[in-house]
Amino acid sequence: METERSKQPTEITNRADRLKRLSEKRRKCLEANAAERAAEVTRQRIRSQDYRNQSKSTNGEEPSSDNVEENEQDRLNWTARQWEEYEKSKLRGKKQGFKGHFDLAHATYVKEISRKLVDKDKYKRAMEGGQLLLNIHLEQADIEALANSLAAASERRLKRRKTQESGGDFITEKNRQFNMKLDREYGKE
Numbered sequence: 001m002e003t004e005r006s007k008q009p010t011e012i013t014n015r016a017d018r019l020k021r022l023s024e025k026r027r028k029c030l031e032a033n034a035a036e037r038a039a040e041v042t043r044q045r046i047r048s049q050d051y052r053n054q055s056k057s058t059n060g061e062e063p064s065s066d067n068v069e070e071n072e073q074d075r076l077n078w079t080a081r082q083w084e085e086y087e088k089s090k091l092r093g094k095k096q097g098f099k100g101h102f103d104l105a106h107a108t109y110v111k112e113i114s115r116k117l118v119d120k121d122k123y124k125r126a127m128e129g130g131q132l133l134l135n136i137h138l139e140q141a142d143i144e145a146l147a148n149s150l151a152a153a154s155e156r157r158l159k160r161r162k163t164q165e166s167g168g169d170f171i172t173e174k175n176r177q178f179n180m181k182l183d184r185e186y187g188k189e
Contacts, residue, residue: 117145 078086 112149116149
């Protein structure tokens with residue numbers, strides 16, 4: 001019995017020593033692996049540069065020792081047409097989709113403005129006068145056009161509100177009823 005107890009502490013210390021040795025060996029292996037990986041990346045870069053220089057020398061061009069400066073020089077020598085083609089190719093790769101609220105708002109503004117009928121001659125005459133008009137008199141047609149556009153916008157908002165209340169945004173009828181109950185209890189915020 002005593003021999004078993006006396007063996008246990010030595011066995012535990014042996015295991016602890018072995019664990020320390022293995023963890024040290026693991027750390028050294030990881031360091032060596034990282035160094036080897038960095039060396040391999042460097043070798044690959046050198047091979048790639050050598051290949052590029054060799055292909056340029058076979059094409060009759062003079063190989064460049066500093067590839068970064070060469071790329072910058074190429075970018076500086078591009079014409080405006082080449083830049084436009086480059087920008088188009090970059091845009092082709094990206095999905096266009098919805099670009100943001102500002103773009104949507106601008107598109108809506110342009111659409112609304114295109115619907116308006118503006119008498120350009122009348123506008124130019126008013127601008128050429130250069131005097132501040134204190135007595136502004138609007139024509140009946142302008143007033144009616146403004147009233148019609150406001151009514152159309154109001155009608156669109158009303159339609160949108162009706163479709164939302166009719167169940168367009170709810171998963172089930174029970175969910176719609178529950179949301180209506182919450183609105184009655186706590187009011188819309």
